[in-house]
Amino acid sequence: RRVHGENLLQLDKMESSAFSMGLDTHRIPMAMFRENRDKLVKSLKAAGFTSGLVVLNGGEQAHRYDTDTEILFRQESFFNYLFGVIESEFSGVVHIDEGKSVLFCPKLHEAYSVWQGEIKAPEFFKTRYEVEDVQFDFELGEYIKKHASATSPVFVLQGRNSDSGSTSVPAKFDGFDALESQGLINRTALHPVIAECRVIKSNKELDVLAYVGGVSSRAHVEVMRSIRPGMAEYQLESLFLHNVYTYGGCRHSAYTCICACGPNGAVLHYGHAAAPNTRILQAGDMALLDMGAEYACYCSDITCSYPVSGTFSPNQRLVYQTVLNAQRAVMENVRDGVSWPDMHRLATRTILAGLVEGGVLVGSVDQLVAAGLGPIFMPHGLGHFLGCDTHDVGGYLPGHPERLTEDGSSFGICKLRTARVLHAGMVITVEPGLYFMKTMMQKALANPTMAAHINKDRLSEFENFGGVRLEDVISITHEGFRNFSACPRTVDEVEAVMRGEQWPQQSDLAPW
Amino acid sequence: RRVHGENLLQLDKMESSAFSMGLDTHRIPMAMFRENRDKLVKSLKAAGFTSGLVVLNGGEQAHRYDTDTEILFRQESFFNYLFGVIESEFSGVVHIDEGKSVLFCPKLHEAYSVWQGEIKAPEFFKTRYEVEDVQFDFELGEYIKKHASATSPVFVLQGRNSDSGSTSVPAKFDGFDALESQGLINRTALHPVIAECRVIKSNKELDVLAYVGGVSSRAHVEVMRSIRPGMAEYQLESLFLHNVYTYGGCRHSAYTCICACGPNGAVLHYGHAAAPNTRILQAGDMALLDMGAEYACYCSDITCSYPVSGTFSPNQRLVYQTVLNAQRAVMENVRDGVSWPDMHRLATRTILAGLVEGGVLVGSVDQLVAAGLGPIFMPHGLGHFLGCDTHDVGGYLPGHPERLTEDGSSFGICKLRTARVLHAGMVITVEPGLYFMKTMMQKALANPTMAAHINKDRLSEFENFGGVRLEDVISITHEGFRNFSACPRTVDEVEAVMRGEQWPQQSDLAPW
Numbered sequence A, B: 001r002r003v004h005g006e007n008l009l010q011l012d013k014m015e016s017s018a019f020s021m022g023l024d025t026h027r028i029p030m031a032m033f034r035e036n037r038d039k040l041v042k043s044l045k046a047a048g049f050t051s052g053l054v055v056l057n058g059g060e061q062a063h064r065y066d067t068d069t070e071i072l073f074r075q076e077s078f079f080n081y082l083f084g085v086i087e088s089e090f091s092g093v094v095h096i097d098e099g100k101s102v103l104f105c106p107k108l109h110e111a112y113s114v115w116q117g118e119i120k121a122p123e124f125f126k127t128r129y130e131v132e133d134v135q136f137d138f139e140l141g142e143y144i145k146k147h148a149s150a151t152s153p154v155f156v157l158q159g160r161n162s163d164s165g166s167t168s169v170p171a172k173f174d175g176f177d178a179l180e181s182q183g184l185i186n187r188t189a190l191h192p193v194i195a196e197c198r199v200i201k202s203n204k205e206l207d208v209l210a211y212v213g214g215v216s217s218r219a220h221v222e223v224m225r226s227i228r229p230g231m232a233e234y235q236l237e238s239l240f241l242h243n244v245y246t247y248g249g250c251r252h253s254a255y256t257c258i259c260a261c262g263p264n265g266a267v268l269h270y271g272h273a274a275a276p277n278t279r280i281l282q283a284g285d286m287a288l289l290d291m292g293a294e295y296a297c298y299c300s301d302i303t304c305s306y307p308v309s310g311t312f313s314p315n316q317r318l319v320y321q322t323v324l325n326a327q328r329a330v331m332e333n334v335r336d337g338v339s340w341p342d343m344h345r346l347a348t349r350t351i352l353a354g355l356v357e358g359g360v361l362v363g364s365v366d367q368l369v370a371a372g373l374g375p376i377f378m379p380h381g382l383g384h385f386l387g388c389d390t391h392d393v394g395g396y397l398p399g400h401p402e403r404l405t406e407d408g409s410s411f412g413i414c415k416l417r418t419a420r421v422l423h424a425g426m427v428i429t430v431e432p433g434l435y436f437m438k439t440m441m442q443k444a445l446a447n448p449t450m451a452a453h454i455n456k457d458r459l460s461e462f463e464n465f466g467g468v469r470l471e472d473v474i475s476i477t478h479e480g481f482r483n484f485s486a487c488p489r490t491v492d493e494v495e496a497v498m499r500g501e502q503w504p505q506q507s508d509l510a511p512w
């Protein structure tokens, strides 16, 4: 329910103590970020680092190549996690011993007030971000120099992101080299500790993730209701983005929308600039739509798959039900203490069983797994942590299981973005998929062990099918899990919503 | 009119000879880019560079910081101008003597086919982009080495963008340093020549700019019809982006939407991440909406201003009519051979005259100009070239007028993005504006010469007014100009459209 009124003007101006996009969008108390900082301090102390300074640079404004066209700024995720600062060019310091935090804002000149808006004093940011002090960025180096010592080293962020393989860039500040030559810079301790902090979400973070999941789910349903043969895939993207922005205040998407219809459903990350969602939908297409909004740098990641026509054909029903069975099997077993690779194996087995039932494969599931057919049909991992990044940090940290290669393939379980045991507070996607990829089909048919289990005639019916993926975001709780996605999932639900029935099926239409 | 049918599937797959987003979006023949290359070759020859290789790297896929989240790729503008390549990681060579062009595509590995889509052979790109040859990127260095010589140097792109102050990065390739030490690399000749090529648009480029201008205009009208008190500014942005994407196939905007309502209208580049369009609209607000779509890296840039209520108050009408008068004065005088600074001066004078008529300023226009009041109320330039960049290249090239500082201010005419004489084929924005900025008002009132001309009581009525800007994109023709924007402009037109009347006022409702 949209709320109007004078009092909302407070949100408009960004209340000092909360972030919100106004109207009825979610209000994030700045206490969320303070709790994140407190948790980091506690974790560093627990790891034996009882004193010193954590120093992070926030993100910088980027431009298109050499032009003055600004690329809409999106805060760096670690910095967002600790401070929730929406402005570029900030830095931050957290004192480990006292837990005190200081932000450093850029010193802007007069032209900013003409082009970008009112120049805010440090005092303004101190109130907005609820930190102990705010100084100008040119004071950062001096500040650190003053507080660094042999008993109070400087912790900067340098570590490898296990999804990208890229390394975070340690904070830069005046006097860095001098401090490093004195042995006062610690480049390695911070990354695994802060990444582990991000793995287990606080209740306030879960609230944000639930909000952005709900916003994304409603937009998915809107797209589901609007899809028609003759539309272009990008029109689905457009509608989704409009819906999450207008009704949810989500200006960014968590990732580029994958609107893969017909054969494109077999391309896992379709929708990028070189495959830009331009197919014209055909009545016989399955649509595989993987789209998630982002709010305050907290992500969502939801995939719905359904027939463009609104009614499942027998083969569409087979593939869809098989993937749904896989997702349900995981949901029935996922809980605190379960190993994530076990869930991946369960999903793969359920998918292979569905293909046997549908007459595409022949043999026992054990035989099919042994033959290596799992990664042929589901060449990606079952799911990934989600938070300030879509593929969130912490999947492979020291002291936790390493990446698996048991299926001997370069696809499938080795693509799992974590092999950890699940614990309450983790947020993870459950996204089994079943795809008919030309390269994978060829590979299977060329391999005698695999080919022996394939009904070639039956498989050939799926040559241009594309694929189905069903992706929900869940948080692990002590009791089981909580689902942040709320899209129609059963065949009956999907067909009902596509012909115009209500969703969610139970809804409080007059809540007073 | 939306066209459906089998034949559109050709567009879906991107016809070899044209770029289009399918449905009834604009079809850009690859010949447009060939003509651009031919023009460059001709211009280089005319400048005395009769032989050699032009080498450009296209843009690279970027990611959010250290994560694997891809930032939607947008081609680099010079590379787009010459080749129209939508994929990242390409390079291109143009032979000056024969005019022959060769593209270099990345060599992709198997995983690409699973995650990003079918791996296309060089032959595919040769047909799609209509170049003489396509090779793999690892062959680029060897290719250049083979063709470079004392009579056939290598031209790379290094020059300063006069809007950003940034320098384009010269192409990188294996063996660059060796060639440079042999004196075979020319870093300086290419930039001014190719920039000048981009200044004068071809007819095919004008078609694209007309298309994206029309798409943006219709979206502006849709927003104008939908605006209501109680909405958030970002909902206007959301609607605009949805409209240009769904109906125009425009996935990118040319720049971040400026949805500045009420006092925010006095912030020229409002809407960025630190001022993210979050005001809740009030009935008394003026809306200043500066939004432009982009199609195939060709930009639009349109500003509409109107009362949120749908009806101009007397003060709103005064400011609006003053800006409209300035825009009209320019339109009546702009043509091939006119100096752009003269148009800026005309606009400034018209705005000052309006303020005198409205009782805000006192004195003759000459006196007000002499007192320096022009940049107080219009602190930006009248307009800028537009093409593959919103602020397009070529504003200040050698051999053309340099930046002016005649008004002694650091705002106003010195902000003009070009001081050139206009010629047929140039595309430029006409965007006079009148703003009531706190810092500027304070500056004027603190300056006795200025303050003597100000009616302080009358001025104080505009303290929270914000501003008005009206921006159209025009191309200069031999006969006069062509307007690529088609938004309601007169007070009557705006009020009529806002109460639901038809736009454009003449329209072929049954065109058969």
Ligand SMILES: [Mn+2]
Residues within 6 Å of the ligand: A301, A384, A429, A431, A471
């Ligand atoms: Mn996912």
Ligand SMILES: [Mn+2]
Residues within 6 Å of the ligand: B301, B384, B429, B431, B471
């Ligand atoms: Mn402009």
